Every structure is written in C-alpha cells, then in structure tokens.
Amino acid sequence: MYYNEDCISGSKEHLKDGTIDLIITDPPFAISGDKLHKHYNRDEKYVIDGYIEIPVDQYRDFSIDWIAQAHRILKNDGSMYIVSGWSNLSDILLALEQNKFKIINHIIWKYNFGVYTKKKYVTSHYHILYCKKQNNKKVKFNTHCRFAPSEKTENNGSALYSDLEDVWIINREYKHGKTKNKNQLPIKLLKKMILYSSDENDLVCDLFLGSFSTAKVARALNRNSTGFEINSEAFNYQINKIETIERGCMFKDLKIPERNVYFNQGKPWSEKDIEKLLTRYGALKKERYSDKESFEILSMEFGRGRFSILNIIKAHKIKNLEDDGKLTGN
Numbered sequence: 001m002y003y004n005e006d007c008i009s010g011s012k013e014h015l016k017d018g019t020i021d022l023i024i025t026d027p028p029f030a031i032s033g034d035k036l037h038k039h040y041n042r043d044e045k046y047v048i049d050g051y052i053e054i055p056v057d058q059y060r061d062f063s064i065d066w067i068a069q070a071h072r073i074l075k076n077d078g079s080m081y082i083v084s085g086w087s088n089l090s091d092i093l094l095a096l097e098q099n100k101f102k103i104i105n106h107i108i109w110k111y112n113f114g115v116y117t118k119k120k121y122v123t124s125h126y127h128i129l130y131c132k133k134q135n136n137k138k139v140k141f142n143t144h145c146r147f148a149p150s151e152k153t154e155n156n157g158s159a160l161y162s163d164l165e166d167v168w169i170i171n172r173e174y175k176h177g178k179t180k181n182k183n184q185l186p187i188k189l190l191k192k193m194i195l196y197s198s199d200e201n202d203l204v205c206d207l208f209l210g211s212f213s214t215a216k217v218a219r220a221l222n223r224n225s226t227g228f229e230i231n232s233e234a235f236n237y238q239i240n241k242i243e244t245i246e247r248g249c250m251f252k253d254l255k256i257p258e259r260n261v262y263f264n265q266g267k268p269w270s271e272k273d274i275e276k277l278l279t280r281y282g283a284l285k286k287e288r289y290s291d292k293e294s295f296e297i298l299s300m301e302f303g304r305g306r307f308s309i310l311n312i313i314k315a316h317k318i319k320n321l322e323d324d325g326k327l328t329g330n
C-alpha cells in the first residue's frame with residue numbers, strides 16, 4: 001500500500017513495529033529556493049509541481065522524527081539506505097545517532113550533470129548512509145547477488161571487490177521529454193541496493209516516494225513495497241503507473257553471477273600463488289585492513305576458502321619466526 005500522507009504521522013498510523021525488511025529513502029535536502037528545478041538545464045514543463053521542501057531551521061527535528069519511525073518499523077535484520085546531499089548531512093547523522101542506528105558504510109554516489117560552477121568546485125556526488133539498528137549483529141546482505149568472486153573486471157581485477165567498494169559511479173537518467181519528479185534516483189542505483197539488501201517477496205519501504213522509483217524497481221525485482229508521498233500531484237500521477245509494471249520483469253535482463261564462489265578450491269598452491277598471496281596480504285596490511293577483512297578480500301580474489309588462506313599465511317608467519325630463530329630458541 002502507498003499513502004498520500006506525511007510519512008511521520010502516516011507510518012505511525014499504517015506501519016507496525018518490525019515489519020519492513022529494507023528502507024531506501026531520499027528525503028528532501030532542505031535546500032532553499034528552487035535550485036533543484038535548475039539542476040540539469042532541463043525543460044521545466046516536464047517536472048511535476050508541488051515538491052515539498054523542509055525549512056532548514058526545522059530540518060534537524062524533522063530528521064529525528066522520521067528516522068525514529070524508520071527505526072521502529074525496520075526488522076531486526078533489516079537495513080536502511082538514506083541518500084543525502086552534504087549541506088544538511090550533519091542533521092541526518094545526528095538523527096541516526098539519536099535513534100540508535102549504526103552506519104555500516106558511508107557510500108559516495110558520484111553522478112554526472114553536476115551544476116557547472118566557475119568560482120568553486122562542481123558538486124557531483126551524494127552521500128548514501130547504509131545503516132542497521134545499533135544492537136543487531138546480523139543484517140541481510142547478499143554478497144554474491146551480482147558477481148561471483150571468480151568474475152573479472154576489464155583490468156583483470158575482481159569484479160565483486162570493485163562492486164563492493166564504497167564509491168559508486170552511476171549516471172543520473174536524463175529522461176528527456178518525459179514527465180519526472182524534481183529529483184529522481186536512477187534505476188541502476190536502486191537495483192544495486194535492493195539486490196544486495198533484500199530477497200524476493202521482502203517488504204521494501206520508501207518514506208519519501210517522489211516518483212515511486214524505489215517502489216517501481218522493487219516491484220520489477222519481485223519485492224513488495226510500501227511508502228509515503230505528501231505531494232498529491234506526484235502521488236496521483238505515479239500511483240497508476242506502478243500498477244503497469246510487471247512484477248519481476250527485471251529478472252529477464254538480470255546478469256546472473258557465476259556460481260562457483262571458490263573457483264580455485266582444491267587446487268594445490270604453487271610457489272608463485274603463495275608469493276602473490278603474501279605480497280597482496282602485505283599490501284592490505286599496509287592499507288590498515290584488519291586480518292579478518294584481509295582474509296575476506298583475499299578469499300574473493302584468490303577464489304579459495306578463508307581457512308586455506310589463513311593456513312598459508314599462518315605457515316608463512318611461523319616460518320619467518322623460525323628463520324628469525326624465535327621459535328627454536330637459536
């Protein structure tokens with residue numbers, strides 16, 4: 001169900017505690033004036049009117065209130081992605097802390113069409129705060145939903161590792177000559193978050209639906225969805241559109257990851273493999289990755305289980321100690 005209501009009072013009324021698997025939301029940024037309209041040099045007649053902005057001086061309290069609702073409705077193993085600009089990001093960070101959310105990743109979404117500036121740098125990124133409830137250890141995360149560890153990038157790096165990095169370069173959709181919301185999230189971005197953080201038939205909620213982008217992609221990936229949009233003009237336009245999307249239609253074109261996660265499992269380690277592993281391990285430690293993180297990355301890159309990696313590194317450490325005479329007492 002979707003509601004043409006304020007998300008704070010609306011969620012109190014319609015959504016029960018701990019019922020949502022995933023929240024993806026893009027609140028108004030409290031940017032004064034009408035700057036979003038000017039954003040992409042576009043023809044304003046296609047932009048739906050009535051976008052509701054929040055006055056800057058109310059933004060902190062507003063953020064605290066809606067994030068309190070998000071915390072209440074989220075399941076214990078659920079997660080939330082908040083897309084935010086940087087101007088009032090501090091209010092969102094404070095509201096997350098106050099409402100006992102923990103940020104798992106602070107993702108930078110780099111997009112195209114930043115507003116051209118001459119006397120300062122062009123802003124061409126948003127922040128995405130990927131969060132969980134503070135006291136919960138386990139959060140649903142489908143590590144291999146898009147790439148298997150065996151898959152390579154054009155430069156022969158790990159495609160999975162690169163997909164899991166926290167800088168995402170995803171273009172906005174231009175939608176030339178089409179009716180649109182002022183600020184619309186691209187399908188690619190939503191697809192990525194939904195696939196990693198939910199399963200089919202899960203319930204995905206967007207508290208600020210805008211053009212219903214989250215709901216549309218969720219439906220196309222066979223997830224259920226709900227949410228709120230206070231602007232009647234946008235709501236009435238989009239509510240009919242969502243029904244026209246065939247449930248699960250995105251699966252037709254979805255890239256299926258290769259299945260074999262540990263593609264080198266069972267193969268003997270050659271001297272060269274061991275040398276490569278130790279060099280890469282050394283590089284990761286220099287970059288201050290913990291042992292646990294390093295083993296996970298190495299496992300993906302080398303296509304072997306973590307224990308196999310751990311054993312080689314352990315053996316190497318013991319050998320070094322022996323060579324240094326520290327184990328034999330020489």
Ligand SMILES: C[S@@+](CC[C@H](N)C(=O)[O-])C[C@H]1O[C@@H](n2cnc3c(N)ncnc32)[C@H](O)[C@@H]1O
Nearest residue numbers: 006007026051052184185208210211213229230
């Ligand atoms: C940044 S837009 C969301 C865009 C959306 N993610 C999309 O891809 O189209 C924020 C939306 O929140 C709506 N809004 C503002 N205050 C609201 C409130 N209290 N409850 C529900 N919606 C609200 C605005 O009208 C606007 O459409």
